[in-house]
Amino acid sequence: MSSNDHSNVKSHWHRRLLEGKSAIFAVAVTVGISVGGLVEIIPMYTVAAGPEQLQGVTPYTPLELAGRDIYVKEGCYNCHSQMVRPFRDETLRYGAWSRAGEYQFDRPFQLGSRRIGPDLHRVGKKYPDGWHWEHMKDPRSTSPGSIMPPYPWLYEKTYDVADVQASMTALQTLGVPYSDADISGAGQALKAQSDTIVANLASTGATAQGNEEVVALIAYLQRLGVDSRAALDARDGG
Amino acid sequence: MSVEPQTTAAAMSAVDYDDAIVKKFIFATLLFGVVGMLVGVILALQLAWWPANLGLEWTTFGRLRPLHTNAVIFAFTGNFIFAGVYYSIQRLLKTRLFNDVLSNIHFWGWQLIIVSAAVSLPMGWTQGKEYAELIWPIDLSIAVIWVVFAINFFGTIAVRKVKHLYVAIWFYMSMVITIAVLHIFNNLSMPATILRSYPIYAGMTDALVQWWYGHNAVGFLLTTPILGLMYYFLPKSVERPVFSYRLSIIHFWALIFLYIWAGPHHLLYSALPDWSQTLGMIFSVMLIAPSWGGMLNGLLTLRGAWDRLRTDPIVKFWVVAVTFYGMSTFEGPMMAIRAVNSLSHYTDWTIGHVHSGALGWVGMAAFAMIYWLVPRLWKTTIHSPAAVTLHFWIATIGIVLYVVAMWSSGITQGLMWRAIDDAGQLQYPIFMDTVLELMPFYAIRLIGGTMYLTGMLMACWNILMTVRGAPASAAAARPATAK
Ligand code: HEM
Ligand code: HEM
Numbered sequence A: 001m002s003s004n005d006h007s008n009v010k011s012h013w014h015r016r017l018l019e020g021k022s023a024i025f026a027v028a029v030t031v032g033i034s035v036g037g038l039v040e041i042i043p044m045y046t047v048a049a050g051p052e053q054l055q056g057v058t059p060y061t062p063l064e065l066a067g068r069d070i071y072v073k074e075g076c077y078n079c080h081s082q083m084v085r086p087f088r089d090e091t092l093r094y095g096a097w098s099r100a101g102e103y104q105f106d107r108p109f110q111l112g113s114r115r116i117g118p119d120l121h122r123v124g125k126k127y128p129d130g131w132h133w134e135h136m137k138d139p140r141s142t143s144p145g146s147i148m149p150p151y152p153w154l155y156e157k158t159y160d161v162a163d164v165q166a167s168m169t170a171l172q173t174l175g176v177p178y179s180d181a182d183i184s185g186a187g188q189a190l191k192a193q194s195d196t197i198v199a200n201l202a203s204t205g206a207t208a209q210g211n212e213e214v215v216a217l218i219a220y221l222q223r224l225g226v227d228s229r230a231a232l233d234a235r236d237g238g
Numbered sequence B: 001m002s003v004e005p006q007t008t009a010a011a012m013s014a015v016d017y018d019d020a021i022v023k024k025f026i027f028a029t030l031l032f033g034v035v036g037m038l039v040g041v042i043l044a045l046q047l048a049w050w051p052a053n054l055g056l057e058w059t060t061f062g063r064l065r066p067l068h069t070n071a072v073i074f075a076f077t078g079n080f081i082f083a084g085v086y087y088s089i090q091r092l093l094k095t096r097l098f099n100d101v102l103s104n105i106h107f108w109g110w111q112l113i114i115v116s117a118a119v120s121l122p123m124g125w126t127q128g129k130e131y132a133e134l135i136w137p138i139d140l141s142i143a144v145i146w147v148v149f150a151i152n153f154f155g156t157i158a159v160r161k162v163k164h165l166y167v168a169i170w171f172y173m174s175m176v177i178t179i180a181v182l183h184i185f186n187n188l189s190m191p192a193t194i195l196r197s198y199p200i201y202a203g204m205t206d207a208l209v210q211w212w213y214g215h216n217a218v219g220f221l222l223t224t225p226i227l228g229l230m231y232y233f234l235p236k237s238v239e240r241p242v243f244s245y246r247l248s249i250i251h252f253w254a255l256i257f258l259y260i261w262a263g264p265h266h267l268l269y270s271a272l273p274d275w276s277q278t279l280g281m282i283f284s285v286m287l288i289a290p291s292w293g294g295m296l297n298g299l300l301t302l303r304g305a306w307d308r309l310r311t312d313p314i315v316k317f318w319v320v321a322v323t324f325y326g327m328s329t330f331e332g333p334m335m336a337i338r339a340v341n342s343l344s345h346y347t348d349w350t351i352g353h354v355h356s357g358a359l360g361w362v363g364m365a366a367f368a369m370i371y372w373l374v375p376r377l378w379k380t381t382i383h384s385p386a387a388v389t390l391h392f393w394i395a396t397i398g399i400v401l402y403v404v405a406m407w408s409s410g411i412t413q414g415l416m417w418r419a420i421d422d423a424g425q426l427q428y429p430i431f432m433d434t435v436l437e438l439m440p441f442y443a444i445r446l447i448g449g450t451m452y453l454t455g456m457l458m459a460c461w462n463i464l465m466t467v468r469g470a471p472a473s474a475a476a477a478r479p480a481t482a483k
Helices: A013-019 A020-041 A061-071 A088-093 A129-137 A161-173 A180-184 A186-203 A212-221 A226-236 B019-050 B061-093 B099-121 B135-158 B169-186 B201-219 B224-238 B245-267 B274-286 B288-300 B314-335 B338-344 B346-376 B385-420 B431-436 B439-468
Strands: B189-191 B198-201
Touching: A013 B338, A020 B135, A020 B169, A020 B201, A020 B245, A020 B274, A061 A161, A061 A186, A061 A212, A061 B169, A061 B274, A088 B385, A129 A186, A129 A212, A161 A180, A161 A186, A161 B189, A161 B198, A180 B338, A186 A212, A212 A226, A226 B135, A226 B245, B019 B061, B019 B099, B019 B439, B061 B099, B061 B135, B061 B346, B099 B135, B099 B224, B135 B169, B135 B338, B169 B201, B169 B245, B201 B224, B201 B245, B224 B245, B224 B288, B224 B314, B245 B274, B245 B288, B274 B288, B274 B314, B288 B314, B288 B385, B314 B338, B314 B346, B314 B385, B314 B431, B338 B346, B346 B385, B385 B431, B385 B439
Parallel strands: none
Antiparallel strands: B189 B198
């Protein structure tokens, strides 16, 4: 006798209607698995209470965008979250809890699901540029006992202007408000912003050219949570 | 002893089943099981001892972790599922697979995708979304190969000789359909270069779509197809019919309907709208019922055959697998309750939960199926039954070490993060203080993981020896045994 047949079962309606008719069965499965997703995802676009827009949050500058792409590429999200939860201990440790509007230009989102290292959503301006320069090269130099890996290659590889422009063009197509002038002028914008970081680094005795990947990464890290901090601090009282 | 093939039960049929494709998928399962778990062990070492990052960009934790998850989910689990599905649907429908060419395109296409993942992820070419890291050209190939699989699967159903679709097939079908839907919608994006693209969703919407995908990738790759395989191979292994047909109907429909709603439990206390978080939590808690329906149907199929638990290692593997399934589907709903999630989220507790499902349920089910299947496919007996039993114990102890270490580590760190002293200040303001506390647990996890990998290697050896010792005639054309 087979252990896998149901010959002892009387013929029920579902047996006739579903389990013998593969097409109907497949349609029923498709409907069954669609309901939940539709109910949850569609309101993100249609209901007014969908993701709020937050005043003062602007798109990433070309340098920050290049830095963000490096953040994604290196998989920093595997160890770092970017979502401060509304608990007393988290606001004490990191700062104001995270609002939906702060993420409006984040593609892909980088909320993360692990905190092997600390949350980074409020790390902007927490440390001077020179700290990040040292930390990314040798995390243990600034943070004794750290288990974060060192990233020496970020000091040798450089970002590429045309590559950043390609990213901006793709994002523009998706509706991010970059103007054509922003894209064609990306080269100057990259230069101007990296010069400030190079100057900051020089004041701490570090020499950078400005086109290293780590400079872009620093620009991105220093911008995290800064846009919205003033508005949020005022609203939450710290 | 069901390690022996039951040639007597083989009522001969005229159908010439395609077993060559099943064998290929089994070899791929073994190969990528070793690779994926080896990378897991390396990750565990890196967390316990950072110099293991080697100072090379290709081997840092941030790049290897996606390699591990993609390898174990899509390569190890994927190939294991395809092997089991292709073996069982032919027997259940009494027909050869729809099209041999499609079967082979499916096999080689899938392996090519895996190889391209193994190259691209260490290079840092990624979409930056968990379990959906692969870049858009690879995503397109996945879509194509999945469609090939779907045509082959539904084609086989179309030409079937048995009208009624057995429970296992319902579960497989839910995987074929749902994974296609999830994969396509979560990966919709705008390419910037051949290596980089940006999702059409932004911010919290991207997060919601991603976790709708992420949770259901767990649901429809690591859960439903394996339940389907359980419904075929577990009754085979103990030679008893499934406990309850009615229960299987109810828990199937409830499971696939409820699963889809649960995604937001990955975003509790985030900026996702409250109503969405609440839905995610409620549906997750409800998921206990259909999950345990499956567990009970599996365990109760063993009623009257419990004596085999002592003698037959395959039954041992199944019992542990189904038990861990029950455990992780109890733990998951608990972790989806906001109060519990406030402690568990972001910590190693999640990692413990993941691996009690992954090592306990997925892995042990894979070994149970493979140890049952290989002697039958090659018409021989397993090379070393003793090594099967040893594998069972090494793996089981390994899982327990892994999971208990992660629970302890997760709860320890979660409590330290939230500890506030009398003055209202953080008791552990220095983050590293909460990390250094975890090092002993990371060492124990490393030991547990290494044991599990050792078991995997033993399985490879045992199966290669079995195949080598198989009678040559088995390779020649033969009418396959019917079920
Ligand atoms: C020898 C066996 C294994 C070892 C040593 C191992 C180790 C690890 C480690 C160290 C991590 C990173 C944890 C962290 O972020 O702190 C991880 C993550 C993960 N592993 Fe494994 N693993 C093994 C087998 C498996 C298997 C067989 C599967 C699935 C079938 C699996 C699925 C996952 C998943 C999904 C994650 C990501 C979890 C998350 O993001 O929360 N692992 N593993
Ligand atoms: C009823 C069933 C289940 C429910 C309700 C459930 C619920 C949960 C919850 C609440 C989390 C933590 C999310 C967070 O805080 O970030 C989680 C994580 C996870 N679970 Fe489950 N779980 C279930 C079964 C399973 C099973 C059987 C497996 C598989 C093998 C599994 C694999 C995972 C994975 C891989 C993650 C980590 C996701 C990530 O953060 O990367 N779950 N689950």
